[in-house]
Amino acid sequence: MPETPTPDDQFDKVFVSDPAEADLFDDEPIGPKWPKVIGILSIVVGSFFFLCGGVGAVFIFIQPQLMQSVASNLQGGMPPVLMTTDPVRATAAISGVVWAALLIVSGILCVMRNPTARKLFLVYGTVGIMLGLWGLSMQLGQQAEVRDWIAAHPDSEYAQNSNTPGAQIVQIIGLVIGIGLGLGWPAFCVFFFGFVKTKPEQFTGGADLDTI
Numbered sequence: 313m314p315e316t317p318t319p320d321d322q323f324d325k326v327f328v329s330d331p332a333e334a335d336l337f338d339d340e341p342i343g344p345k346w347p348k349v350i351g352i353l354s355i356v357v358g359s360f361f362f363l364c365g366g367v368g369a370v371f372i373f374i375q376p377q378l379m380q381s382v383a384s385n386l387q388g389g390m391p392p393v394l395m396t397t398d399p400v401r402a403t404a405a406i407s408g409v410v411w412a413a414l415l416i417v418s419g420i421l422c423v424m425r426n427p428t429a430r431k432l433f434l435v436y437g438t439v440g441i442m443l444g445l446w447g448l449s450m451q452l453g454q455q456a457e458v459r460d461w462i463a464a465h466p467d468s469e470y471a472q473n474s475n476t477p478g479a480q481i482v483q484i485i486g487l488v489i490g491i492g493l494g495l496g497w498p499a500f501c502v503f504f505f506g507f508v509k510t511k512p513e514q515f516t517g518g519a520d521l522d523t524i
Contacts, residue, residue: 344517347425350504354419354433357497361412369405373397388468391461393454401454404447411440415497427512433505440498447494455483 376395383390414436421429462471509515 342517343425344514346509347422347429347515351419351422351424351429354422354497354501355416357493358412358415358419361493362409362416365405365409365412369402369409372402372405383470386469388465388470390468390470391458393457393461398450401450404443404450407443408447411436411443415440422515425515427515429515430505430509430512433501437498437501437505441495441502444491444494444498448490451487451490 376397379390379395383395414432418429418432418436421432458474462468462474465471
């Protein structure tokens with residue numbers, strides 16, 4: 313008959329790790345948490361820009377037909393600027409979509425703690441500020457043309473509908489959101505990666521990228 317193992321025999325079979333090997337793991341640096349936080353935020357903001365920018369770019373091309381259809385049902389018509397396709401605005405909208413994709417890529421690399429993300433963030437932020445100012449100037453210019461048309465056609469149905477408090481509040485909210493996100497996040501990227509996180513080891517904490 314096979315011998316029944318004693319409690320001492322079972323205890324001898326318990327694996328005990330080498331203390332020297334444990335020290336090796338204790339010495340391994342732990343990667344910082346901030347790259348994942350900034351990276352995830354960048355992916356979320358970039359996805360929002362990409363979606364909204366894509367919809368806006370498509371709308372620029374279909375807006376003239378839609379507005380012409382609406383204008384035919386409004387007494388007095390609508391501002392001509394709303395019924396034409398502006399190639400400059402279309403170019404700016406498409407550029408914004410491309411730049412949103414760059415922000416998403418930068419965010420992914422940042423989550424991976426890849427120091428290359430810093431260079432991409434700086435490029436995104438610098439050009440993003442210029443694109444934001446460009447888009448803001450065109451938006452303000454379009455609103456100015458609409459206001460001039462409304463002043464010249466105060467009896468039109470469009471002018472009467474546009475002068476309501478609700479319509480004005482919507483314009484203000486859209487402008488605030490455009491400035492806050494369109495300029496705020498690129499400016500943050502330029503400041504954060506230009507003056508705060510400037511060294512590759514700040515991404516990794518000194519740890520090997522393959523181990524974190």
